[in-house]
Amino acid sequence: MEVRQNQFWNLQNYADKIFIxxxxxxxxxxxxxxxxxxxxxxxxxxxxxxxxFSPPHFLMYSGVGIGLIGVAIAFLxxxxxxxxxxxxxxxxxxxxxxxxxxxxxxxxxxxWHSNFGLDGLLSPPHFTLLAGMLLCSxxxxxxxxxxxxxxxxxxxxRYLIVLGVLPVWLAGSGIIxxxxxxxxxxxxxxxxxxxxxxxxxxxxxxxxxxxxxxxxAAKLSNFKPGIISIVGGLFVLIYGMTAIVPNFALLESVEFxxxxxxxxxxxxxxxxxxxxxxxxxxxxxxxxxMFYMVYYPYVMYTYNELLLGxxxxxxxxxxxxxxxxxxxxxxxxxxxxxxxxxxxxxxYKFSNKIMIKN
Amino acid sequence: MKKIIIIAIVVISLSVYFAMTxxxxxxxxxxxxxxxxxxxxxxxxxxxxxxxxxxxRLSTVSENIGDYGDIHILSVSFPTLSEIGxxxxxxxxxxxxTPIYIEVGDEIGAKYSGGLETIIAQYPSIEAMNRPVYxxxxxxxxxxxxxxxxxxxxxxxKSIDIPHANSFSHYPIDGTLDHQEEYVLVYAVNVNP
Numbered sequence: 174m175e176v177r178q179n180q181f182w183n184l185q186n187y188a189d190k191i192f193i194x195x196x197x198x199x200x201x202x203x204x205x206x207x208x209x210x211x212x213x214x215x216x217x218x219x220x221x222x223x224x225x226f227s228p229p230h231f232l233m234y235s236g237v238g239i240g241l242i243g244v245a246i247a248f249l250x251x252x253x254x255x256x257x258x259x260x261x262x263x264x265x266x267x268x269x270x271x272x273x274x275x276x277x278x279x280x281x282x283x284x285w286h287s288n289f290g291l292d293g294l295l296s297p298p299h300f301t302l303l304a305g306m307l308l309c310s311x312x313x314x315x316x317x318x319x320x321x322x323x324x325x326x327x328x329x330x331r332y333l334i335v336l337g338v339l340p341v342w343l344a345g346s347g348i349i350x351x352x353x354x355x356x357x358x359x360x361x362x363x364x365x366x367x368x369x370x371x372x373x374x375x376x377x378x379x380x381x382x383x384x385x386x387x388x389x390a391a392k393l394s395n396f397k398p399g400i401i402s403i404v405g406g407l408f409v410l411i412y413g414m415t416a417i418v419p420n421f422a423l424l425e426s427v428e429f430x431x432x433x434x435x436x437x438x439x440x441x442x443x444x445x446x447x448x449x450x451x452x453x454x455x456x457x458x459x460x461x462x463m464f465y466m467v468y469y470p471y472v473m474y475t476y477n478e479l480l481l482g483x484x485x486x487x488x489x490x491x492x493x494x495x496x497x498x499x500x501x502x503x504x505x506x507x508x509x510x511x512x513x514x515x516x517x518x519x520x521y522k523f524s525n526k527i528m529i530k531n
Numbered sequence: 532m533k534k535i536i537i538i539a540i541v542v543i544s545l546s547v548y549f550a551m552t553x554x555x556x557x558x559x560x561x562x563x564x565x566x567x568x569x570x571x572x573x574x575x576x577x578x579x580x581x582x583x584x585x586x587x588r589l590s591t592v593s594e595n596i597g598d599y600g601d602i603h604i605l606s607v608s609f610p611t612l613s614e615i616g617x618x619x620x621x622x623x624x625x626x627x628x629t630p631i632y633i634e635v636g637d638e639i640g641a642k643y644s645g646g647l648e649t650i651i652a653q654y655p656s657i658e659a660m661n662r663p664v665y666x667x668x669x670x671x672x673x674x675x676x677x678x679x680x681x682x683x684x685x686x687x688x689k690s691i692d693i694p695h696a697n698s699f700s701h702y703p704i705d706g707t708l709d710h711q712e713e714y715v716l717v718y719a720v721n722v723n724p
Contacts, residue, residue, distance in 0.1 A: 219601070220662050221628060421599050421663065422566055429556045435548040439541045446537055459545065466552050484645045486601040486694045487663070488566050495557035502553060 188253035189324050192261060195247025196316030199268055200336050202240030203310040206275070207343030209233035210306075211415035214294065214356070214471070218487050219420060221291075233302075237275045240309055244272045247316060257323055260529060264315035271309030278302035293357030294350065295364045303347050310340035315527060318393050322528045331394045335403050338393075342386040342408060346468070349378040353475045368478035375475045379468055380461030380509035384516035385523070387437070387460050388453055391444045392524035398445040401456075405437025409467070416470060422488035423470060436463045450521065454514050461513020465501050470494055476501050568600025568664055568692035570702045572716065576686075580721045586677040587720055588622070593690040593702075594669040602693040603664035605672055608633075608656030608709060611685050615655045618679060624672040630659040641711040643695045653710040656687075664692060681724040687715035 209232030216229050251258065251265050282298035292299065314337035321330055351357070353371040357364035366374070387401045394400045413430050417423045440456040447453065465472060473494040477483055480500050485493045570593060577588035593605045605626070612618060615632055624630055633639055633656045640646040659672050678684040687709050691701045698704055703714045 221660075421665070422601075426560065429552060429560070432548055432552055432556075435544050439544050439548075442537060443541060446534075463548075484647060486645070488599060488601050489694050491560055492565055495560050498553060498557050 188250050188255065189257075189320065190250070192247050192250030192254065193317065193320045193324075195243045195245070195250055196264065196268075196313050196320065197333070197336065198243025198246060199240050199272075199309055200243075200313035200317060200340050202236045202238070202243055203306050203313060203340035203344060204336070205236030205239060206233045206302075206306055207236075207310075207340055207347060208411055208415060209236060210302075210347055211343070211412065212419070214350075215416050215419045217291070217356075234279060237272075237279065240275060241272055243313070244268045244309075260319050260323060261316065264312045264319065267308050267312030267315065269312075271305045271307070271312055274301050274305030275309060276305075278305055289359065289361045291359060293359050293362070293364055294354055295352065295357035295366070296359075296362070299351065303344065303351060306344040307341070307348060310344045314338055314341050318527050319529070322393075328397075331397055332400075332403070334390050334393050334400065335407065338386050338390045338404055339407055339411075342382065342404070343411065345382045345386070346379070349374060349382065350471065353378075354471060355474055355478050368475075371475045372479050375468075375472060376505045376508050377512055379464040379472070380512040381516045381519075383464055383467060384457040384460040384513035385520050387440060388444070388457055388517050388520035389524050391441075391453070391456075392520060393527060396444050396448045399441065401441035401444065402434070402438045405440075406434055409433050409437075412467075420470075420487055420490070423491055426469070426491050430466075430469055433463060433467050436460065450517070453521075454517050457513040457515075457517035457520075458510040459513070461509045461511070461516065462506060464509050465498070465505060473497060565696055566598040566600065566694070567696035567700065568595050568603070568666075568694070569597025569699045570594070570603060570690035570692045571596045572605070572688065572690040572702045574688045574716060574718060576718050576720055578720065580723065581678075582723045583678070583681050586675050589674045589676060589686060589688075589718065591672050591674075591688060592669060593671075595664045595666060595692060597666065597692065597699065599666055600664040600692045600694065601662065603661040603668070603670065604691045604693070605659045605670065606656055606687075606689050606691070607672075607674065608654055608687045608715070609685070610654045610687060610709075611678075611680070611683070612655055615657070618677055619657065620675045620677075621657065622673040622675050624659055624670075626659040626661045626670050626672065628660040628662060630657050630672065632657055639711060641713070643691060643701055643713060645693060645695060650711055676720075678720070678722045681722050684720045684722050686718045686720075688718065689713060689715045 209229045213229035247265055251261055278298050278301040285292055285298045317333050317337040352366055353375040355365045387404055390400050390404050417430055436459050440460050443456040444453050470490045476497050477493055480497055483493055572593045574591045581587050595603055621630055633652050635652055635655055637652045638649050639652050641648045641650040661670050703716055706714050707717050709715045
């Protein structure tokens, strides 16, 4: 009887580990897709690639492959789970739906390129890809964080939350960018968003997303010191490496961009010591207020459309960005702080939903 | 006490952050001169006189002798042709982007406006492009041309760098204007009947 009981628990532990491995692979895969996506935007802006087969596309579809393997592994683990099946059902469903959209987006994109040449940032295949990325990354994050909450008490594994939330942040940023950047008109279609609509979307959604992700990560880790700094630092590193460093003309502005670490570390310090909702709201406001700096350089194109209307080629980006700075700050500082604070409430609700009782 | 120290650290750090990112660094970057690429161009025709049915070569070497830029354009147009057809063949090029053919009636940019001002093309042309363009980089394009009418066969050649920062962002900087109201070097080959 005792031997049977041991076998039962071993199998359960094994299935748990398979499921979490799958979830980690899904998040890692989507991270690659989002890094490739950000690099692809820069590649289109600087080099105007003429074919579907480009290094950023290779990175993106490698990520889809890793994500697909991750979903298969998570499914295998889920089928062998003896308990907690209910807790892992939603993450698995999200992963399935997300990966189906991602896989469908590949051939869809190829057909689109073949028929209409180069597509813009916002196009049906790209939006399918972005929706798939977001769903998959949320599925991966739910899987990782629920596992940590229900099955792991190790302090070290808490840092896996970073891997869970980072792809969600990057995929969410991709959706906001595609709805606000004027990069979507082509010879065949005019998908550029209306400049006023884009202005509002960027002002409201970017600060909300920064605060939501950072505060959710902090809350899920039970306000573990360093989580916001690591998440923010990795975002700054990824965005810097894919949007700034490849553009020779922007290299010297790395100094400016790296200053964004300061508010992330300060928000981290605030929530680690305060831990109350009121104190976290202060951190949320700070995180929201820095969105124009965090989304340097491309956010400039959104505000330029309405405020300056200049023709900005890639080597002129930082001149126009800094020229716009006073006006943008004047219009966005209050709404961005408010959105950062609102995101704290959503982050608390969201975190509580993730951390369900077994 | 600990609380006060943390508040002080946060307030000082954020003050430094906003002062640097909103006031100090923007001023520093705006004080810098904008990058200004500057094109230079040399073209050679293999023969100035041919018989009808014969071909000649137009070899171009264009370069950026200025700062880093986003796009380097070389344009060769044919005011004596109504369509390129079999008259002009691209023998070789080393531009990053495949040269494009512009036909009569196409809407194209004008007056170095980067597409803000446009005209309708009155004669065909070939446009080669390199993105981005580093200082001192050189690009070649070689054309084989077979005129199908006797008489003078004219070619306009020009190079433009983007961003178009000043009057040195195009070559030549003066002389004959083409249909885009942009300066060109003029080459002609006499085709004997």
